[in-house]
Amino acid sequence: MRCLQFDVGNSSAKWRLVIDGQVTARGSYRKDDAGAKKALLACAAGLDAVWISSVAGPTGEAHLASLVHEQWGITPWFARTEARSADLVNSYAEPTRMGVDRWLAMLGARARNGARICVVDAGSALTIDLVSAGGVHEGGYIIPGPALMERALLLDTDRVRFDEDVGYDLAPGRSTAEAVRHGIALAQVGAVAVALDQCSEDQPALFFTGGAGEALQGLLGRGGTYAPDLVFEGLEVMAGLAGL
Template identity: 50%
Template sequence: MSGATLLLDIGNSSAKWMYVDAAGVRNQGRVDTHTMVAELGESLAGATVLVSSVAAPDIQEALHAELAALSKSVWFARSLASLDGLLNSYEDPTRMGVDRWLAMLAARQRVSGRVCVVDAGSALTIDLLTADGRHEGGYIIPGTALMERSLFADTGRVRDSAPENTSVAPGRSTAEAVSHGLMLAQAGAVRMAMSLAEAQGERPQLLLCGGGSAQLAEVLDLAYDPVPNLVFEGLLRQAELEVPGLVDYPQVSSVLFAKSD
């Protein structure tokens, strides 16, 4: 993949990756975080690597060294106090998860008004932005897998097979009651956040991203825009602004990701 740009969104257990160049997205996928470098292997050679990572600092340091040994260059995004009209609400901006920061940075490019960014992953994060780019604050809630593990951790009971359907209807078995209840909690949190935000002013435009967003969307009776690559969009945008010339082709983010108002 010489000459391409590799985007990495690294979580605690898995990492999403995407290769882009001037023509657009060349390839993408998901790998285990612990085997990521080995699995990407020779395709790192000659690539510029842009990284969003919520891993611990020591893990990031080791990862940086591994990637730098194989690629053309490596750049890690970080949460800032402000950038491109986005104003961080945290007293210590570095304490904000960089994935949340990048998703909001990208949301600013897509939406000119007030916006609610929901990322359904290992955790469900909900962040609100004013029309002028000020972060109003947000919520962090365990995702469905974390909720499920917590629910069954101390019961000593073998769980029945989870139903294949996604629903918030009352469950008629323990497995259904748990599965549907988890989705009810996730959807309910988003609905309440949107309701509280609307009570304070302009109704936000809802953007959904993250690995669990499609499942959440099935039970969420709210208008929304699916933006599965929002973190990658923000990653490209921040790299273009902070390190001009790092990406081989100018303004690639505006080419790859069309604005939606």
């Protein structure tokens, strides 16, 4: 089976091509990036299925669906957040209001570990979700990611300005650049640490995903598993449940 899979965010999309269970190609896509579009359309001469996780709006989803249909003649399947997927139970009164990427990341982690879990997705936003050993979503947190934090700080202050390219660290900053970047790191790590400290003695198994997930895992220093394809893994689980 030749399956093209997408993880569509607010501004760009990640994709991977899976042939007979093996990832054979991957990349990123922006509709205004000609090179990225060319690479995507050249990834396979033919496909059997296209599966999409998307938090984009209707216009973005329609554009991608049209692109896929024009190139391969396939109508893609879009995963949607459900009240229940297998033994994973949603805590939202209106399940569809939960971003499908969060739901799929939990589903992917649940497939890896049937104990209590905490899924940390560090992307444009930092999301933290807890799932009980019984599969019930205990709740979660949505926090601005590093880029959004920095942008908000620069937009709403006049004197916080810097040109240095400084990394994220937990040491107290000795320049404005360090103070901002290290402060953001402290906020991100602190959020995850406090969320974990709120848990009972039954500490969850930690899963990290997202572009900044591995760095956050290292800064936090509490172990866990970095799984960059966790949303894709959940997408495959949900597709299986749908009989695709």
